[in-house]
Each structure stands twice: as C-alpha cells, then as structure tokens.
Amino acid sequence: MKKHIYITAVIVLFTLTFTSCRMYSKSPKVSILTSKGILFNNEIFFIMHYKIFKQPKGIIKFPDGGLPKILIDEYYIVKYQQKYNGNPQGNKLICKIDSNYSHIDLQFVDISEYDGNLYFIIKYKNKEWKKLLYIINPKTGETIKKSKDYKIIKNNNEQNIISRKSTEEFVRFIYDYDKLGLKNPLDFMKLNDKNIKKVLLHDKLNGRMHTALIYYLIKNKKNKLLNEIEKENTDKYISGDIKYFKQGWTIEQLKEYYKSVK
Numbered sequence: 001m002k003k004h005i006y007i008t009a010v011i012v013l014f015t016l017t018f019t020s021c022r023m024y025s026k027s028p029k030v031s032i033l034t035s036k037g038i039l040f041n042n043e044i045f046f047i048m049h050y051k052i053f054k055q056p057k058g059i060i061k062f063p064d065g066g067l068p069k070i071l072i073d074e075y076y077i078v079k080y081q082q083k084y085n086g087n088p089q090g091n092k093l094i095c096k097i098d099s100n101y102s103h104i105d106l107q108f109v110d111i112s113e114y115d116g117n118l119y120f121i122i123k124y125k126n127k128e129w130k131k132l133l134y135i136i137n138p139k140t141g142e143t144i145k146k147s148k149d150y151k152i153i154k155n156n157n158e159q160n161i162i163s164r165k166s167t168e169e170f171v172r173f174i175y176d177y178d179k180l181g182l183k184n185p186l187d188f189m190k191l192n193d194k195n196i197k198k199v200l201l202h203d204k205l206n207g208r209m210h211t212a213l214i215y216y217l218i219k220n221k222k223n224k225l226l227n228e229i230e231k232e233n234t235d236k237y238i239s240g241d242i243k244y245f246k247q248g249w250t251i252e253q254l255k256e257y258y259k260s261v262k
Contacts, residue, residue, distance in 0.1 A: 024054040024069045027199050028188040030208040032171050035109035037080070037162030038118050038138050044080040045138030046167040047097070047120060049106055052185045072183045075104055077120075077141050080170045091170060093181050095141030097134075111161055114144070118160060173251055174208065175215040186212055193225050200229050200238060211241050218245045236261040 030052055037046035052072040075097040097104075110121040114135055122134035135144040177184040185208075189195070199205065200213055217226045230242050240257045243249055249257075 024056055025203075026054075026189065027203055027205060027209065028052050028054050028071060028185045029068075029206050030185050030212075031206075032174065032208070033106050034078075034164060034167040034171060035106040035120070036111055036164055037167045037170075038111055038120070039160045039162055040139065042081060044162050044167070044170070045094070045120075046078055046080070046162065046170070047104075047106060047109055047122075047136075048076045048078045048171060049104065050074050050076060050182055052183065052188060054188075071188055074183075076182075077136065077138060078171070080167070091174070091180060094138070097136070097141075097143075107164070173211065173254070175211045177212065184212075185209060186216055191216065193222070197225060197229055201232055207237055207241075210235075210238050214238070214241045214245060 031049070032051075033049040035047040037044045050072065051070065051074075053068040053070050055068055077094040077097065079092045079094055081092070104122055104124050108123060110123075111118060112121050113119070114121075117137070120134075120136040120138055122136065124132060124134055133146040135146060136142070174180065177186075189199070196213055196217070200210065214226070216222075217229075226242065230239070233239060233242075236258065240254050240261075243257065244254050
C-alpha cells in the first residue's frame with residue numbers, strides 16, 4: 001500500500017513540475033526601467049530597475065493575463081559617461097541597491113539636497129511594510145535610511161537634473177550584459193543553433209532579447225547561422241541590429257534606419 005502511495009506521489013509531483021514548466025514561455029524577456037538622473041561634470045548617475053522574466057501562457061493566463069515568472073529583479077545605481085556619445089557601453093554599474101524593499105517606483109524617485117550635496121530620495125516600503133526614505137549618494141552608493149517624516153530640502157538647480165526620457169535612452173541599446181556585470185538573460189534559454197533561429201524568426205520577444213541574441217552570434221562568430229537568419233528575416237528591428245553589429249553603425253545611424261523603414 002505504501003509503495004503505491006509513494007509511486008502515486010512521485011507521478012503527481014512529476015506531472016505538476018512538468019506542467020508548471022510548460023505554463024511559461026521558453027524564452028525570457030528583459031525589462032529595464034530608469035529614474036531621473038543627476039549630472040556631475042560629464043557623468044550622469046541614475047537608478048535602474050533590471051528584470052528578467054518569463055511570460056505566462058495557457059491556462060494560467062486567465063482571467064487577467066496571469067503573473068510572469070520572475071527570474072531576476074534587481075535595482076542598481078548606474079553611471080553614464082557622456083563622452084561615449086550615446087554608446088550604451090558608457091554605462092557602468094556603481095552598486096546594487098539594498099534588497100530590503102517591496103517595490104520601488106522609479107517614476108517617483110526624487111533628487112534633493114542632503115548635507116549640501118545632491119542625493120537620490122526614494123520613498124518605499126520595506127519587507128515589513130514600514131514606510132521609509134532611502135537617501136542614496138549617487139557617487140558612492142552610500143545609503144541613509146530615514147523615517148517618512150524626514151524633511152527633504154528641494155533642489156532648485158534643475159540644470160543638474162536629467163529627465164527619465166534621457167536616462168531611458170542611455171540604456172536603450174544594452175547588449176553586453178556580462179560586461180556590465182548583470183545576469184545575462186541568455187543564461188535562461190537554450191543556445192543551440194536550431195533554437196536561436198526559431199526564437200529570432202518566429203517567437204515574439206522584446207527588442208532587448210533580439211539584440212542580445214544577435215550580439216551572441218557576432219561574438220561567437222556564428223556567421224553561417226547569422227547569414228541564414230538575415231536572409232529569412234522580415235523584422236526591420238532584427239535587420240537593423242544585424243547591420244549595427246556587422247557594419248559598425250552608430251546608435252544615431254540605427255535610429256535613422258528604423259525611421260526610414262516602414
């Protein structure tokens with residue numbers, strides 16, 4: 001009797017595991033959001049929310065679309081050096097932000113004075129749901145936690161504030177995740193030639209994954225596979241990414257290409 005119960009339990013566990021794996025997309029997606037930035041000389045500091053996830057599919061999408069499977073969910077302080085003229089390799093991570101939070105809405109990250117210097121001011125709730133202010137020195141990553149009643153001195157020098165629209169542009173074309181020290185989204189998918197071709201030509205990915213995969217092909221000199229994809233591809237963004245890497249385009253040239261192709 002016990003043997004039958006054990007076998008049944010194993011079968012049920014296997015079925016649940018197999019089913020749960022099939023309820024999410026095989027390929028991951030990447031989300032990168034940014035806060036406003038602070039300008040010091042030619043360096044811009046901002047906060048970045050980096051997330052890798054898999055989309056739900058099948059029955060778990062009902063009734064409201066379902067919840068994604070979160071693989072990576074991290075916040076970083078990023079330094080962007082303007083001298084790189086828009087090249088995303090000008091980004092450099094300063095530090096990972098303390099993970100004792102429930103959620104940080106980057107839209108409401110403020111920039112104010114503290115002890116005569118400019119700091120990021122984050123209003124957030126920690127895991128115990130206590131409301132706090134998180135005061136972060138952008139240059140060092142040093143943090144100071146205060147209660148929600150702490151009085152903030154508003155910064156009046158708007159010339160030192162960089163808009164979210166601008167900081168979003170600084171991370172728009174990230175592709176070398178390893179160089180930045182971020183967990184590579186490609187680690188969460190099969191990288192054999194057959195699967196890469198299928199994913200690029202038929203799967204609905206976001207542009208960040210397309211770019212990461214094409215960079216992977218270029219970096220690993222998979223020229224035959226890349227040429228096959230280039231011939232069969234009908235997506236203007238994938239075509240643009242390939243030209244960017246193969247012909248050494250600038251970001252500005254890539255943007256102009258996107259505008260010119262309907």
